[in-house]
Amino acid sequence: MxxxxxxxxxxxxxxxxxxxxxxxxxVMPIVLAIVITAVQNSTFELVNDSKVPLLLCNKDNGAASRQLIASLEKMGRFQLTQITGDNSDQQIREKMRLKDALVAVVIPADFSAGIDAKSQQVARKALNDFGVQGDSSTIASQVLQPLTFYYHPVLQQSFRNSLQGALRSVLQLVESREIVKTLYLSLNEKELPLELENDIINNQVVINEVPVSRDGSRNIPNATQHNIPAWTVFAMFFVVISLGSSVVREKLNGxxxxxxxxxxxxxxxxxxxQVTYMGVTLAQAGVIFAIGVYLFPAMGLPQLNLPSDISGLLIVTLICGWCAVSYAICIGVFAQTQEQANGFGAVTIVILAAIGGVLVPSFAMPSSFNFIMKFSPLHWCLEAYYGLFLEGGKLKDILMNILPLSIMIIFIQAITLWGLKRKNLI
Amino acid sequence: MSVSAISIRNLSFSYQQQQGNCFSNLNLEIGEGERFGLFGPNGAGKTTLMNCMTGLLQPQSGTIELLGIPVLKHRGSVNHLFGLVPQEFSFYQELSPLENLEFFGAWYGLRRNEIKERATMLLKILSLDLVKNKQVQQFSGGMKRRMNLAIGVFHKPQILFLDEPTVGVDVETRQAIISYLKELNNMGTTLIYTSHQLSEAEELCDRAALIDAGKIIVHGSLSALLLQHKEAQLEGLYLKLTGKKYEGL
Incomplete structure (x- = not known):
């Protein structure tokens, strides 16, 4: 002893x-955790809280386009700037740059007429189906021209989809409103009362968001809650740089x-x-968690909510640390030079982090990665942490994540021992 | 019947990537308390032979016994018997002399109070007591050589292997090291020594073996060898027997 x-x-x-x-x-993982959480938080806020600057060019003079603009304003998602309808494509692009607008929408000249024609067609068809003879006059065939959606190339696909979804819902509202109004007019031969219009169109069902947690808590996950565990795991595995080269240095020097x-x-x-560096990984986790709890709120970032099962958190951290340390020692035993240990170690950790869901969420990966990610110890570490931090689980709830991690530790240690024997080091 | 400090019988050794044997059927006996020198040109096999004797290299055939104990069969007990002072610095440069001795002392199996006592004494003898808490990486070459020696002798080994223990040091440090080695030998430690410093070897060794191309050309008492080959100095004997130009200083 x-x-x-x-x-x-x-x-x-x-x-x-x-x-x-x-x-x-x-220092490096702390900086990473702060920078990436801050960046992701601003994206999170951009998607959820901030108004997106939108340049609106209305070439139409009808009621439908006015309704569309009113609905967009009412939605509160966009910060609208209207420009005159005589702007060319090139001018719109230029104005997007000048006004820092991320997106621009062009309403075509015959938008209202198109909506009107469509609603008349739908209403007539519906009345025929009801067995009510509608207006027999012919409706001029009108092709509904598309809206044009300009976007800044920095916008990611997911964000663009979210904006298009918002635009579509407003468009749907305008179309539905016109159809209902036309139907009502055809049936009752009078205008739809405003009160009834509001009841039919605007009285939408509220969607109640409930995060599915094991402990029944309704804490809404935020960028901190996602990033702190992810970058803690990454930091732990990055000890390969120090520990791997320490083993190689010891092997190479006298x-x-x-x-x-x-x-x-x-x-x-x-x-x-193993004992020393497990202490290091424990200290890393302690420091990063403390930063999430105490420093992040002072920086205007969401605070890290620690799991209720602190002993579970300690055990998961120890097991993750042990796995990271085992991996680093294994690299050190097989590497011939410090450059090999550092290079191979760093690259494999980044790859394992990528396939493990640290860099990109595992649910967003292609289905072919669902199998591969299971070979990354970082995946199991992250899943165990998410079980505690995001799902409010206890140690017993994440045993199925700890088990593969334990098997991996045994496997890596066995390879290390084999390497030591093979190299006549033990 | 007295036991040899080192007994080598029919030793054959070759490196994996090398064609032909480094040693073939080599035999050597070194008595207890001797100051034995291994000499030869670069690549003759001096360090390889020393590594076989300390168990760092495993021979293909033959036996090596230290004080009657087979090296390869009883590594654990043999490792207590000898100390090694390799040619390269074999300690942690980030640690101080005291911290190095605390660590290596524990690995030698010494108790904490033994480590404390011996460290104080040894650092004083080797004039490292004033810098005992400084990191070794700040030391001069001579101080590092003394540190290297201190760790090798820290557990009072019965046999001490010294591979070029004075290379790259000034005259003063060399004299201090030689003087300390003689003192150790007087207390019963067998010294196995390799060097290119033939004048130093003459001063330190009483018996020697000359190795060339994996073979022991001659071995025996230094004075008898010089007399037998009618040479006044080891350097002359070396040049005569190897037929090579002296590659030392």
Whole structure:
């Protein structure tokens, strides 16, 4: 036991004197967590809270286009700037740049006439189906011209889809309103009363959002709740840079030759490294969580809500840390040079993070990745953390994530031991 | 019957990527308390032989015993018997001399109070006591050599392997190291020593073996070898027997 304690003390001393290594292990993930949460939070706010600047060019003079504009304003999603209808395509593009508008919509000249014709057609068809003889006069055939939607190339597909969805819902409202009004007029031979119009059209069913949590809490997940666990896992696995090269450095420098001739197994050194660096990963998680809880609110970012099961959080952090440390040691044992350990270690961690759902949410990945992601230890770490942070689960709820992680640890440790034996290091 | 400090019988060794044997059927006996020198040109196999004796390399055939214990069969018990001072610095540069000794002492299996006592004494003998808390990476080459030696002898080994222990140091440090090694030998430690410093070897060794191309050309008492080959100095003997130009300093 004294040998192990002395070795741990030696490792801690060397670690604390390696300032670059400490910066890589602590400062870099903290900066990553802050920057990415801030960026994602602003995107989150842009999608949910902020008004999107929209340039509106109305070439139509009818009632439907006015209704459309009124509905867009009422929706509160867009910050509308209207420009005259005589602007050309090139002028609209130029004005988008000048006014910093992310999107622009052009309502075609015959928009209202088109809506009107469509509503008359639909109303007549409906009346025929009801067995009521509608107006027998012919309706001039009118092709409904499309709205043109300009967007800034920086807008991602998902965001564009969300904006188009909002536009479509407003368009649907305008069309429905016209159809109902036409139907009412045909049936009652008088205008639809405003009160009834509001009851029919505007009295929409409210959608109540409920996050499905295990503990029944209704905390709405935010960018912090997603990012802090993800970047904590990433930071833990990034110890490969410090630990992997530490193992290689020890193998390459003269001290290893001496260690091999001493009456103590090199396994003691490896156990010491695991204990020391598990402490490091625990400290990393503690620091990043503390930043999420205390610093983020002061920076205007959403606060991190810690899970109710703190002991579960500690166990998950220890297991994730152990897996990260095992992986780093394995890389260190097989690498011939520090460059190999750093290069291979860093690249594989980024790849495992990508397929594990740290960089892109796993639900947004192609279906072919559903199988591959299961081979990434970062995936299981993240799932375990999300089980606690987002779903409000307890340790028993995430055992199915811990189990594959434990199997991976055993597998990586076995490969490490095999490598040590093969290289005659133990 | 007295036990040899080192007994090598029919040793054959070759590196995996190398064609032909590095050693073939090599035999050597080194008595307890001897100051034995291994000499030869670069690539002769001195360090390889020393690595076989310390168990760092595994021979293809033959046996090596340290104080009667087979090296490969009883690594655990053999490792207590000897100390190694490799040619390259074999310690943690980020640690101080005291911290290095605390760590290596624990790995030698010494108790905490033993480590404290021996470290204080050894650092004083090797004139490192005033810098015992400074990181070794700030040291001069000579101080690092003394540090390298301190770790090798820290557990009071019965056999001490020294691979070029004074390379790259000034005269003063060299004298200090040689003087300390003689003192250790007087206390019963067997010294196995390789060097290109033949004048230094003459001063330190009482017996020697000359190795070339994996073979022991001659071995025996230094004075007897010089007398037998009618040479006044080891350098002359070396050049005569190897037929090579001296590659030392």
């Amino acid at each position: 004294y040998k192990l304690r002395a070795t741990i003390l030696k490792d801690i001393r060397i670690l604390t004197r390696d300032r670059v290594g400490l910066i890589l292990m602590f 001290s290893f030759v001496r260690l091999k001739t001493l009456p103590t197994s090199y396994l003691v050194a490896l156990v010491s490294k």
